[in-house]
Amino acid sequence: MEKINGNAAVKFFARKDIPLEMHKVRIVQSLKLVPVERRLEAIRSAGFNTFLLGTEDIFLDMLTDSGTNAMSDNQISKMFVADDAYAGSQSFKKLEKSVLEVFGKKYILPVHQGRAAENIISKAFIKEGSLVPMNYHFTTTLAHIQINGGKIAELFRSEAMKIKSTDPFKGNIDPEKLEKFILESGPENIPFIRMEASTNLIGGQPFSLKNMKEIRKIADKYGLMLVLDASLIGENAYFIVNREEEYKGQTIHSVLLSMCDLADIVYFSARKVTSSRGGAICTNSDELYNKMKHLVPLYEGFLTYGGISIREIEAMAQGLLETIDEDIVKQSPLFIDYMVRELDKLGIPVVMPGGALGCHVDATQFVAHVPQSQYQAAALVSAYYIAAGVRGMERGTMSSTRDENGNDIFSEMELMRLALPRRVFTLSQVEYAIDRLNWLYHNRKLIGGLRFVEEPPVLRFFTGRLEPVNEWPEKLVEAFRKDFGESL
Numbered sequence: 001m002e003k004i005n006g007n008a009a010v011k012f013f014a015r016k017d018i019p020l021e022m023h024k025v026r027i028v029q030s031l032k033l034v035p036v037e038r039r040l041e042a043i044r045s046a047g048f049n050t051f052l053l054g055t056e057d058i059f060l061d062m063l064t065d066s067g068t069n070a071m072s073d074n075q076i077s078k079m080f081v082a083d084d085a086y087a088g089s090q091s092f093k094k095l096e097k098s099v100l101e102v103f104g105k106k107y108i109l110p111v112h113q114g115r116a117a118e119n120i121i122s123k124a125f126i127k128e129g130s131l132v133p134m135n136y137h138f139t140t141t142l143a144h145i146q147i148n149g150g151k152i153a154e155l156f157r158s159e160a161m162k163i164k165s166t167d168p169f170k171g172n173i174d175p176e177k178l179e180k181f182i183l184e185s186g187p188e189n190i191p192f193i194r195m196e197a198s199t200n201l202i203g204g205q206p207f208s209l210k211n212m213k214e215i216r217k218i219a220d221k222y223g224l225m226l227v228l229d230a231s232l233i234g235e236n237a238y239f240i241v242n243r244e245e246e247y248k249g250q251t252i253h254s255v256l257l258s259m260c261d262l263a264d265i266v267y268f269s270a271r272k273v274t275s276s277r278g279g280a281i282c283t284n285s286d287e288l289y290n291k292m293k294h295l296v297p298l299y300e301g302f303l304t305y306g307g308i309s310i311r312e313i314e315a316m317a318q319g320l321l322e323t324i325d326e327d328i329v330k331q332s333p334l335f336i337d338y339m340v341r342e343l344d345k346l347g348i349p350v351v352m353p354g355g356a357l358g359c360h361v362d363a364t365q366f367v368a369h370v371p372q373s374q375y376q377a378a379a380l381v382s383a384y385y386i387a388a389g390v391r392g393m394e395r396g397t398m399s400s401t402r403d404e405n406g407n408d409i410f411s412e413m414e415l416m417r418l419a420l421p422r423r424v425f426t427l428s429q430v431e432y433a434i435d436r437l438n439w440l441y442h443n444r445k446l447i448g449g450l451r452f453v454e455e456p457p458v459l460r461f462f463t464g465r466l467e468p469v470n471e472w473p474e475k476l477v478e479a480f481r482k483d484f485g486e487s488l
């Protein structure tokens with residue numbers, strides 16, 4: 001054995017992979033874990049739809065990261081000094097200053113949330129027959145483009161649909177597909193190309209800066225506008241700094257500025273990162289600003305409050321400044337990466353590599369014995385709630401629609417999304433979520449299918465009600481009691 005100063009040195013390995021929280025918690029909210037029998041009752045009264053559960057029955061709420069992130073002490077304190085005014089508020093001036101500093105854009109149109117920005121952009125630029133190429137859609141984006149008579153084309157690479165991948169940038173647009181699409185459709189029918197940072201519906205997967213530069217070049221070649229959905233831009237920039245060789249060691253701020261510089265319009269939902277409400281459209285172009293400006297007082301509110309309270313304008317202004325702080329931005333991707341890698345070690349099928357906003361479990365493999373027509377992802381989400389008291393979200397066929405013959409349009413992916421709202425959960429809570437999912441995985445054969453009993457014609461996943469095809473939820477509770485004894 002080696003000797004150091006006469007003492008035997010014990011060989012020891014320091015762990016480098018602990019996802020450390022670079023913050024301390026000063027305000028807390030109590031949680032309760034209700035017994036498994038109550039969880040079964042609760043999910044039954046919610047029609048096996050986790051959107052219809054009440055938080056009194058939920059232990060860890062991993063439904064979404066929208067409007068549920070923790071705010072910083074600086075954000076909360078700024079809200080107390082808000083300059084309430086219908087027009088010309090000083091708080092709005094702070095927001096303008098933040099947007100200029102963080103995104104490098106001089107004009108900002110505030111709106112009440114992300115989809116309101118999409119409404120205004122679509123109203124201003126989409127007409128009957130418009131075609132919008134993009135990396136992938138977001139639910140509200142698609143709806144706004146369609147309602148104004150447009151259609152979308154998703155030009156991702158095949159890697160984007162692969163569950164277990166090592167591709168660091170599954171959110172890239174395929175440049176060849178894009179150019180082909182422009183030539184076939186005619187540039188005059190394309191109002192803009194849309195790139196979504198940390199592409200939400202494919203697992204929070206980023207695009208590379210190299211890819212965005214290539215897309216910008218193509219846009220210039222055909223005289224097209226590039227619109228950036230920046231709702232999850234901080235994390236995309238973090239992934240660029242950490243995964244893209246050329247930008248390693250750069251600051252998140254410089255990458256953010258480069259990304260925004262490549263886009264003619266940058267819009268975002270502030271619910272996702274910077275605040276609990278709000279959103280905005282930003283640009284440097286006088287012409288584009290003037291095309292959208294008049295729509296804001298019509299749909300949102302005056303140009304200096306955009307339908308949200310001035311307190312929320314303050315929170316957004318401060319939150320934007322915090323998206324250039326790597327210590328703040330990295331917490332969520334680090335936790336997600338940890339969760340994804342631990343689940344993978346246990347053999348649980350999960351979307352890889354880890355992205356932004358949450359961890360996505362592949363129901364197609366998890367409950368391979370349940371037919372897709374019995375809503376695999378929805379069944380897994382209900383079963384997991386019963387087993388753990390953790391609320392996830394279905395992202396599969398239940399979130400899809402039916403064709404004109406009334407048949408389900410099967411989703412390309414059947415996912416259970418477990419969102420990790422930023423800085424809300426501790427690592428032991430994440431460990432608990434992993435452990436219960438592991439138990440469920442070992443008992444997965446007990447999970448059965450679901451069928452609709454009440455099905456709204458649009459966005460059925462929000463308020464639709466289902467029932468189990470047999471007594472499988474009771475059997476699951478029985479197995480739980482056998483293994484967990486008296487514990488909850």
Ligand SMILES: *Cc1c(COP(=O)(O)O)cnc(C)c1O
Pocket residue numbers: 066113114115116138140141196200229231232269270271272279
């Ligand atoms: C959430 C989200 C939106 C819509 O924002 P809301 O504030 O929920 O209306 C748009 N785009 C992306 C990428 C999002 O994640």
